[in-house]
Structures are given as C-alpha cells and as structure tokens.
Amino acid sequence: MQGFYSKLDSSPGASPLLGARAEGLPVSLALETEKAQALLQTFSSASLLASAGLGVFCVAADHALQLWTVQHHLWLRAALDNATHGIVGLWAWAVVIGLRKRSDVYEVLLAGLLASLIDLDHFYMAGSLSLKAAVSLPQRPPLHCSSLIPLLCLTLRLIMWIGRLKDAWCSLPWMLFVSMATHHVRDAVRHGLWVYPFGNTAPVPYWLYVSTTATLPHLCSVLMYLTGTRDVISTKHGVAIDV
Structure with a gap:
C-alpha cells in the first residue's frame, strides 16, 4: 500500500496531473483526471496484494x-x-486508506478497536461480566444486527453534519461501516446475518466470507469515490488517497 502522496510538490515531474495543469489544462478536466486516477489506484497491485494477504490471514486465524x-x-x-x-x-x-503517515496508523488502530468493541454487547445482553454467560446467550445481542450498520453510519454522518465537524473526520462513517461489516460477515459463517425484521439468513459459506472480507475494502473505496468522500480529503488536506 502506498498510502497518501503529497500534492504540494508543484514540479511537473512529480505528478503527470500537476504537469498537465501547468500546461494550461482546464481545472475541471484536471480534477476529473485526478478522480479517475484515484479510482484506478484503488485496484493497484499493492492494494490487491494487501487484500489477498487479508484473506490468507482470515484462513490462518480460523x-x-x-x-x-x-x-x-x-x-x-x-x-x-x-x-x-x-x-x-x-x-x-488499512487497505482502504493506505499507510504512510503516523496519523494513518492511529486511524487503522481505531478501526480495529471498533471491530473488537462490538462484542461488548454480549456482556450487556447477559447482564453480567461472566464470559460463560456472555457466550451462552439465548439470542443475538443488539450490535450484531446487520440492519444497524447503515442506520448507525448514516446517523453518524448526520451528527457530523449538524455539528459541522472538521473534514478530517469525513471518513469516520466509512470506518465504522468497514469495522462492523467485517465483524458481521465473519460471525455469519456460524450464525448467518441477522437482518431485522426478516430474521437470520443461512450461515454464509466459508469461501464467501473470505472473498467478501478481501473485497470489502475495494467496495468501500469505490463507494467513497462515488459519494465524494475522497474528493473532500484530497481538496481540504492536500492529499489524495492512493491505495
């Protein structure tokens, strides 16, 4: 993963895009070119290799x-x-955002923490700190309802908009989506997905779990591109996501 690259270097040799701008390319066309490059980099060899490594890790860990x-x-x-x-x-x-700056490391650690904290609802549902009680629940705890994923992500986005939070936090709803989705898909191998109000699906085939987990970062990257989240990061902070 190549992470972020700086756009502050104005030399034409540093970036074909910047060189094109220097030659008088219209700004709108240059921006569209930059967007296309960012989307293509989502499927770069480094990114695909990292995703394959994620799939291998899933199998090894299980x-x-x-x-x-x-x-x-x-x-x-x-x-x-x-x-x-x-x-x-x-x-x-990490596959979604890349790793280059120290702040990127903090961000992926937060994503991992969110993915782990979901299981705390087992203890909440059990009403006890007993691990035996937490893993022997008669029904699934609330944060394991997959219908909550879009609801929580959209609610977080709304809160950020109302609170006028800085654009540096614009990717937070997507981080929450990735953290929850990977957790739910992994659990779905044993229990299926709980999609309220329709109930539980059949258990997800193992191969589908691994392939979904490995491709989810790329799906998230494309959705971030389509919703303009990448543009906000690039425009406001002088960086472009390059995964």
Whole structure:
C-alpha cells in the first residue's frame, strides 16, 4: 500500500496531473483526471496484494482457533477470536486508506478497536461480566444486527453534519461501516446475518466470507469515490488517497 502522496510538490515531474495543469489544462478536466486516477489506484497491485494477504490471514486465524489448546480454554478462545475481529477490521481499513503517515496508523488502530468493541454487547445482553454467560446467550445481542450498520453510519454522518465537524473526520462513517461489516460477515459463517425484521439468513459459506472480507475494502473505496468522500480529503488536506 502506498498510502497518501503529497500534492504540494508543484514540479511537473512529480505528478503527470500537476504537469498537465501547468500546461494550461482546464481545472475541471484536471480534477476529473485526478478522480479517475484515484479510482484506478484503488485496484493497484499493492492494494490487491494487501487484500489477498487479508484473506490468507482470515484462513490462518480460523485454523489457529480450531487448535485443541484454544478450544479447551474459554478465555483464550474468546480473546483470540476477538483479536481476530480487530485485526481483520484494521487490516481492511488499512487497505482502504493506505499507510504512510503516523496519523494513518492511529486511524487503522481505531478501526480495529471498533471491530473488537462490538462484542461488548454480549456482556450487556447477559447482564453480567461472566464470559460463560456472555457466550451462552439465548439470542443475538443488539450490535450484531446487520440492519444497524447503515442506520448507525448514516446517523453518524448526520451528527457530523449538524455539528459541522472538521473534514478530517469525513471518513469516520466509512470506518465504522468497514469495522462492523467485517465483524458481521465473519460471525455469519456460524450464525448467518441477522437482518431485522426478516430474521437470520443461512450461515454464509466459508469461501464467501473470505472473498467478501478481501473485497470489502475495494467496495468501500469505490463507494467513497462515488459519494465524494475522497474528493473532500484530497481538496481540504492536500492529499489524495492512493491505495
């Protein structure tokens, strides 16, 4: 992943786009060219390799969770399972935004934390801090309802708009989407997706879980492009996402 590249270098050799602008290319056409380049970079070789690595990690982590030692220690199994949720979430978000600055590292760590914290609703539902009670619930806890994902993301976006939060936070709803979606898809292998008010789907085939997790960052990148989130980051902060 190449992460972010600076657009502050005005030398034509530093960027074909900037060189084109220097030659008098209309600003609107230059911006459209830049958008197209950002979209193509979403499927760069580095990004695709990172996504493939994410899929391999999913398989390796799930095999590790099947080890006898892990299966016979409840706390160890729960800790490793939750850690896997977190790593998958942060890895997926790292593919979306790239890693180049220290702030990018903090951002992907936050994505991983969000993916892990979802499981706290098990204890809320159990009304106890007992791990045995938390993993033996008669029904699924609230944050595991997949219908909440678009609702929470849109609500967060609305709150940001009402509060006029800085554009630096414009990707936060997308981070929440990736963190929750990766968690839900992974859980769906065993329990299916809980889509209120329609109920639970059949368990998701394992191959579909791995492929969905690996392609989700690219889907998110395309949606961010279509909704203009990438444009806001690029225009306001002098950087363009290059994953």
